[in-house]
Amino acid sequence: MPGAAAAFGLRTRLVIAFLLVAAVSAVTTAALTYRQARNAVLVRAQDTAVTSFREEVEQFVPRLPLDPDTLRWDLYDIAARAKPHPWIVFAEYGSLRASSGDRPVSGVLTPELRRTTLTSAHGSFERVVKDGNAYLAIGMPVMTRVVAGGAAVPSGLVLFAVMPMTNEDVDIDSLVTAARDGALPGLAVALVPALLAARSVLRPVRELRRAAHSMGGGQLDTRITVRGRDEMADLARTFNESAARLERSVEELREAGARARRFASDVSHELRTPLAGMLAVTDVVDEEAGTLAPNTARAVRLISAETGKLAVLVEDLMEISRFDARVAELNTDEVDAAEAVRNTLSGRQWLGRVRAEVPDGLRIRLDTRRFDVIVANLVGNALRHGAEPVTVRLSARGDTLITEVHDSGPGIPPDALPHIFDRFYKADAARSRSSGSGLGLAITKENVHLHGGTIHARNAAGGGALFTVELPFDGPTSGSGAPDGPSHAHGGTGPAESRDRAETIA
Amino acid sequence: MKKSPFRGRRTVRLAALLMLAGGPLVGCGIQETGVIEAGRPVVADLLPPREERMLLFFLSPDDELLPVPRNVEAPWQNGTAGSARSDDASSRPDKSPGRDALGGSSPPGAGMGESPSPLAAVTALLAGPEKAERRAGLHNAASLTRAASAANRIVMGDRTVEVMLRLRVKGLTAAARGQIVCTAAFAAQAQGAVSVTLVGQDGRLASADCPVRPVRVPTR
Numbered sequence: 134m135p136g137a138a139a140a141f142g143l144r145t146r147l148v149i150a151f152l153l154v155a156a157v158s159a160v161t162t163a164a165l166t167y168r169q170a171r172n173a174v175l176v177r178a179q180d181t182a183v184t185s186f187r188e189e190v191e192q193f194v195p196r197l198p199l200d201p202d203t204l205r206w207d208l209y210d211i212a213a214r215a216k217p218h219p220w221i222v223f224a225e226y227g228s229l230r231a232s233s234g235d236r237p238v239s240g241v242l243t244p245e246l247r248r249t250t251l252t253s254a255h256g257s258f259e260r261v262v263k264d265g266n267a268y269l270a271i272g273m274p275v276m277t278r279v280v281a282g283g284a285a286v287p288s289g290l291v292l293f294a295v296m297p298m299t300n301e302d303v304d305i306d307s308l309v310t311a312a313r314d315g316a317l318p319g320l321a322v323a324l325v326p327a328l329l330a331a332r333s334v335l336r337p338v339r340e341l342r343r344a345a346h347s348m349g350g351g352q353l354d355t356r357i358t359v360r361g362r363d364e365m366a367d368l369a370r371t372f373n374e375s376a377a378r379l380e381r382s383v384e385e386l387r388e389a390g391a392r393a394r395r396f397a398s399d400v401s402h403e404l405r406t407p408l409a410g411m412l413a414v415t416d417v418v419d420e421e422a423g424t425l426a427p428n429t430a431r432a433v434r435l436i437s438a439e440t441g442k443l444a445v446l447v448e449d450l451m452e453i454s455r456f457d458a459r460v461a462e463l464n465t466d467e468v469d470a471a472e473a474v475r476n477t478l479s480g481r482q483w484l485g486r487v488r489a490e491v492p493d494g495l496r497i498r499l500d501t502r503r504f505d506v507i508v509a510n511l512v513g514n515a516l517r518h519g520a521e522p523v524t525v526r527l528s529a530r531g532d533t534l535i536t537e538v539h540d541s542g543p544g545i546p547p548d549a550l551p552h553i554f555d556r557f558y559k560a561d562a563a564r565s566r567s568s569g570s571g572l573g574l575a576i577t578k579e580n581v582h583l584h585g586g587t588i589h590a591r592n593a594a595g596g597g598a599l600f601t602v603e604l605p606f607d608g609p610t611s612g613s614g615a616p617d618g619p620s621h622a623h624g625g626t627g628p629a630e631s632r633d634r635a636e637t638i639a
Numbered sequence: 640m641k642k643s644p645f646r647g648r649r650t651v652r653l654a655a656l657l658m659l660a661g662g663p664l665v666g667c668g669i670q671e672t673g674v675i676e677a678g679r680p681v682v683a684d685l686l687p688p689r690e691e692r693m694l695l696f697f698l699s700p701d702d703e704l705l706p707v708p709r710n711v712e713a714p715w716q717n718g719t720a721g722s723a724r725s726d727d728a729s730s731r732p733d734k735s736p737g738r739d740a741l742g743g744s745s746p747p748g749a750g751m752g753e754s755p756s757p758l759a760a761v762t763a764l765l766a767g768p769e770k771a772e773r774r775a776g777l778h779n780a781a782s783l784t785r786a787a788s789a790a791n792r793i794v795m796g797d798r799t800v801e802v803m804l805r806l807r808v809k810g811l812t813a814a815a816r817g818q819i820v821c822t823a824a825f826a827a828q829a830q831g832a833v834s835v836t837l838v839g840q841d842g843r844l845a846s847a848d849c850p851v852r853p854v855r856v857p858t859r
Contacts, residue, residue, distance in 0.1 A: 228776025256677040267669035277685035284853030289705035
């Protein structure tokens with residue numbers, strides 16, 4: 134099961150990671166800045182309020198013994214000089230309560246602040262949130278000097294100021310807004326480098342994929358342009374080196390193959406001249422054989438027979454090497470297929486042994502010599518390895534002419550069926566010294582492919598081997614001309630044959 | 640199944656990331672605080688000049704000792720309010736060498752000579768708070784409520800004051816003793832820096848200092 138990582142592309146993941154990092158840093162920065170700024174705002178407001186409250190109280194503090202009316206007027210004075218924001222001043226002396234506001238006591242003042250203020254010798258403040266509004270409550274004990282300029286004792290009078298922090302609230306809210314408005318565009322801006330970074334990673338990857346694809350398609354000279362010195366550049370360099378090595382290896386293989394083919398071709402050429410001389414001699418020797426001693430005559434006849442086979446083998450080798458070298462030419466004529474078959478059979482003196490079901494009027498473009506080779510090889514094969522009666526049947530299906538050669542022998546062993554068209558393949562090890570060169574069916578197949586057709590071998594339902602050749606009526610299509618045909622055949626035989634195999638075994 | 644530990648680790652990582660990002664955000668707006676100390680108290684001259692007042696120590700509604708000034712019309716008229724013997728007692732500090740010894744820390748002119756006598760102060764204290772003072776919740780300790788005019792005589796020595804009372808001093812609560820001690824001490828000396836011995840009908844108590852000690856508060 135692929136994880137979440139696989140669900141997104143590289144670009145998406147890169148961008149998400151980038152944005153995540155940007156978001157974390159932006160939010161953290163904004164939050165820390167916000168905290169600092171908020172604290173600064175609050176601390177400044179508090180310090181200002183506490184200091185100014187103390188100053189105002191020192192200026193307007195009432196005298197003892199306390200007169201409640203004077204006290205209230207003093208509180209009004211203190212309240213009138215509030216800084217930085219308006220405040221309400223409350224006073225406590227014993228059980229006396231007074232304030233500059235409507236009510237003598239405040240609901241904002243907490244018992245903790247009252248107790249601390251009453252019992253300690255320092256000012257205190259407290260932030261209180263009541264009904265969603267923030268207040269600053271300042272408690273200030275008043276100490277009185279016993280003698281002028283001397284030490285002081287607590288007077289029992291404490292003053293409180295309650296200041297709503299509305300402005301600070303507004304300031305801090307605007308800080309939040311500013312932090313948010315700063316962070317969100319920051320994220321949007323971070324998208325640009327994220328996309329650029331993703332692009333800089335993805336472009337080499339995409340190039341690499343394209344190059345690998347085109348190499349798979351056979352273009353071994355594909356190379357990637359190496360940019361920069363990063364890991365991607367290393368990867369591209371490695372890819373290029375591997376591609377170069379692969380190209381070199383393939384080239385060497387190709388040359389080795391070509392050398393081997395050329396060697397076979399040269400050998401058969403070189404053999405042909407002495408063989409021609411030998412054949413001429415064996416003809417003469419054959420005629421004289423009757424006059425020789427019986428043992429010598431048998432030896433002479435064996436020599437001449439083997440020489441003839443050798444000549445056939447050399448001819449076949451030369452034919453094959455022409456196919457391999459892709460110089461086999463196709464000289465097509467429009468002919469009557471039935472006539473061509475009859476010519477072949479009569480030329481080999483097989484008319485008596487082979488039943489020909491060849492309807493007239495099947496006109497087809499083909500190379501008569503090669504068609505002769507195809508039919509002769511198949512029929513000869515059937516006569517040699519199969520059993521009579523052998524039937525040659527011509528029919529037409531769609532655009533193709535179907536030539537079938539059917540014998541009544543034991544058929545082809547199933548394990549030999551896939552290899553029947555291989556060179557020098559002997560279906561039966563015991564027949565290793567058969568009369569054939571071992572190249573007949575291979576040459577037949579090459580000829581069929583040269584025509585743009587196909588050939589199949591299978592065992593017929595009623596017994597006996599059945600070879601089926603399908604040739605297009607129009608001759609080889611324009612795409613598979615003489616030079617291309619064999620290559621197409623070479624490339625195509627592998628899969629085609631495996632498909633045949635599947636068919637035949639089934 | 641095999642992926643689950645990875646998934647778990649991923650979740651943990653994500654949570655850590657969110658916490659990292661969200662942590663500083665906790666607490667938007669203005670937060671409540673506890674009580675925070677904020678510098679020196681207000682220090683002012685709330686008391687009338689020493690020669691125009693007596694400083695009596697009553698108890699606040701919270702039973703704290705509070706210095707309560709009470710105006711007197713003239714420094715010397717108050718003496719008649721006390722008994723005949725109090726004239727003797729109050730005349731002694733005038734001639735005492737305590738001006739140098741006791742008032743060393745007090746500025747010149749603030750000596751004890753011009754102040755109303757300690758006996759008058761203790762007598763006024765035992766008489767209880769006046770109407771305005773009562774309205775402010777000031778009161779005497781319970782054991783002093785029946786002690787009006789119990790002040791008998793005050794003997795002033797060098798850094799010591801002896802207060803003779805016509806009541807049983809051993810039955811007095813700590814608050815009541817503190818009231819008398821502080822009133823006598825601050826009457827005898829401007830900063831109250833004398834030890835006071837209470838002597839009653841049932842004997843004498845160990846000398847004590849006033850628990851309310853003036854402290855110097857930095858002005859800035």
